[in-house]
Amino acid sequence: MTPSAExxxxxxxxxxRGALFDATPGAAHALATEKVTxxxxxxxxxxxxxxxxxxxxxxxxxxxxxxHTPIALVGGGTGMIGDPSFRAEERQLMSIEQIDENVEAxxxxxxxxxxxxxxxxxxxxxxxxxxxxxxxxxEFLRDIGKHFTVNTMMGRESVKGRxxxxxxxxxxxxxxxxxxxxxxxxxxxxxxxxxxxxxxDQWGNILxxxxxxxxxxGAGPDGRPRAHGIAYPLITSSSGEKFGKSTGGAPTxxxxxxxxxxxxxxxxxxxxxxxxxxxxLFTLLNQVQIGGLDAAVxxxxxxxxxxRKLAEEVTRTVHGQGGLDQALRVTRAFFGGDIAGxxxxxxxxxxxxxxxxxxxxDQLSGDGMKFSELAVxxxxxxxxxxxxxxxxxxxxxxxxxxxxxxDRAVVAGDxxxxxxxxxxxxxxxxxxVKLAD
RNA sequence: GCAGGGGUUGGGGAGUGGUUAAACCCAGCAGACUGUAAAUCUGCCGCUCAACGGCUUCGCAGGUUCGAAUCCUGCCCCCUGCACCA
Numbered sequence: 001m002t003p004s005a006e007x008x009x010x011x012x013x014x015x016x017r018g019a020l021f022d023a024t025p026g027a028a029h030a031l032a033t034e035k036v037t038x039x040x041x042x043x044x045x046x047x048x049x050x051x052x053x054x055x056x057x058x059x060x061x062x063x064x065x066x067x068h069t070p071i072a073l074v075g076g077g078t079g080m081i082g083d084p085s086f087r088a089e090e091r092q093l094m095s096i097e098q099i100d101e102n103v104e105a106x107x108x109x110x111x112x113x114x115x116x117x118x119x120x121x122x123x124x125x126x127x128x129x130x131x132x133x134x135x136x137x138x139e140f141l142r143d144i145g146k147h148f149t150v151n152t153m154m155g156r157e158s159v160k161g162r163x164x165x166x167x168x169x170x171x172x173x174x175x176x177x178x179x180x181x182x183x184x185x186x187x188x189x190x191x192x193x194x195x196x197x198x199x200x201d202q203w204g205n206i207l208x209x210x211x212x213x214x215x216x217x218g219a220g221p222d223g224r225p226r227a228h229g230i231a232y233p234l235i236t237s238s239s240g241e242k243f244g245k246s247t248g249g250a251p252t253x254x255x256x257x258x259x260x261x262x263x264x265x266x267x268x269x270x271x272x273x274x275x276x277x278x279x280x281l282f283t284l285l286n287q288v289q290i291g292g293l294d295a296a297v298x299x300x301x302x303x304x305x306x307x308r309k310l311a312e313e314v315t316r317t318v319h320g321q322g323g324l325d326q327a328l329r330v331t332r333a334f335f336g337g338d339i340a341g342x343x344x345x346x347x348x349x350x351x352x353x354x355x356x357x358x359x360x361x362d363q364l365s366g367d368g369m370k371f372s373e374l375a376v377x378x379x380x381x382x383x384x385x386x387x388x389x390x391x392x393x394x395x396x397x398x399x400x401x402x403x404x405x406x407d408r409a410v411v412a413g414d415x416x417x418x419x420x421x422x423x424x425x426x427x428x429x430x431x432x433v434k435l436a437d
Numbered sequence: 438g439c440a441g442g443g444g445u446u447g448g449g450g451a452g453u454g455g456u457u458a459a460a461c462c463c464a465g466c467a468g469a470c471u472g473u474a475a476a477u478c479u480g481c482c483g484c485u486c487a488a489c490g491g492c493u494u495c496g497c498a499g500g501u502u503c504g505a506a507u508c509c510u511g512c513c514c515c516c517u518g519c520a521c522c523a
Contacts, residue, residue, distance in 0.1 A: 272474065302472040335473055389481055395467040426467060
């Protein structure tokens with residue numbers, strides 16, 4: 001039995017998980033009584049999705065598990081304009097090459113989450129560049145633009161802020177909502193997709209699409225709306241911060257940018273108060289399992305069972321069992337025992353995928369190089385002074401041994417097995433320096 | 438366009454001729470404590486230097502001064518009123 005079997009429908013499940021912020025009238029009813037096709041758009045403005053995107057991604061996953069058909073849309077077309085929703089400033093236009101590159105990267109990241117082989121409800125992946133880039137302006141204005149009043153468009157909370165600013169909003173960005181509505185219409189007509197999900201910041205855009213479909217196709221045969229939408233809440237931590245806003249930016253789903261280890265650590269370190277809500281949002285664990293974790297957090301919070309489970313589940317979902325194993329190995333190595341006891345092979349294996357700095361052998365010959373210089377080039381400090389200060393405070397380690405003098409020479413003899421150096425800053429930040437081949 | 442206000446170190450925000458690398462708060466970093474937590478406490482938090490010190494910073498460019506973030510001139514940008522939007 002699947003974990004979702006305990007809920008009679010996906011709307012109920014999303015509600016329980018705290019993942020339902022808003023829904024059009026009739027949306028829940030439709031989800032409960034029909035098998036729908038639902039799409040969610042992903043913006044290609046960055047080269048990778050980040051943890052915040054897990055909410056909509058898991059939304060699609062849950063929909064599919066309840067028998068609905070998910071469509072993941074990557075915005076190769078809309079990305080050329082840029083969504084102005086809740087943004088203070090006009091966006092910088094991106095080059096088409098950059099957009100296409102990002103689209104491809106995001107497409108690859110999304111694929112593992114969905115089942116494209118399912119018999120009755122296989123997932124689909126679409127790119128709105130396929131239709132938007134060849135849209136004819138005059139036809140678009142006659143067929144689509146005519147259904148929108150500027151009055152309504154200006155009333156959207158998501159763009160209101162821009163009118164009062166001096167910098168204003170360009171016509172280009174202002175028309176964004178038409179494009180997203182047109183996407184919805186296109187998917188409705190091509191794939192019978194009558195549902196759209198998205199973050200609460202997308203609510204206005206979603207309603208625009210629902211509205212457009214009604215204007216063009218009228219109400220459904222039973223008098224109910226044909227198209228629906230649901231919105232996910234903006235996730236915040238118990239301390240009120242935007243989810244993902246951690247040190248060094250939001251963790252991404254790209255292992256090259258955020259190693260599985262770092263992703264694991266990010267979730268392992270969430271506050272007690274956030275652990276269970278996050279487990280609900282980001283994992284497929286069922287009510288019984290989550291209930292157990294909830295109890296565990298209350299009775300023995302020091303064990304951090306919920307955090308462990310959360311980190312484990314998310315890391316496995318994003319990076320697979322292999323990624324999780326690696327994250328656990330690194331974690332055990334760093335927080336379990338003595339780092340100095342690890343072999344170079346183990347170190348390398350364990351840090352594979354995280355950022356590694358290379359140095360040439362001649363840089364370590366003779367008097368070698370100053371530790372402070374090495375640490376800066378390895379990214380363990382912002383400047384020589386920064387490293388020096390940290391050393392003075394007792395926060396720097398080379399190969400597991402506390403560094404007493406920032407200017408100590410690092411020579412070839414310091415290399416673990418002649419090829420690796422491990423710099424640790426503070427309790428949990430590690431950098432690896434490798435001898436270039 | 439006119440009038441008024443303003444652009445200071447990551448953010449907020451003091452500072453109106455020297456004692457200011459620049460108060461204070463937040464964020465960040467390190468240490469202690471701990472559960473790889475929260476809270477708390479301590480130190481740090483432009484670059485450089487073992488240190489003394491040196492150097493570069495207060496929108497941009499000049500200038501006045503022994504000496505300027507602080508005064509003057511020009512320029513750029515932002516905010517607030519008013520006007521304009523035939």
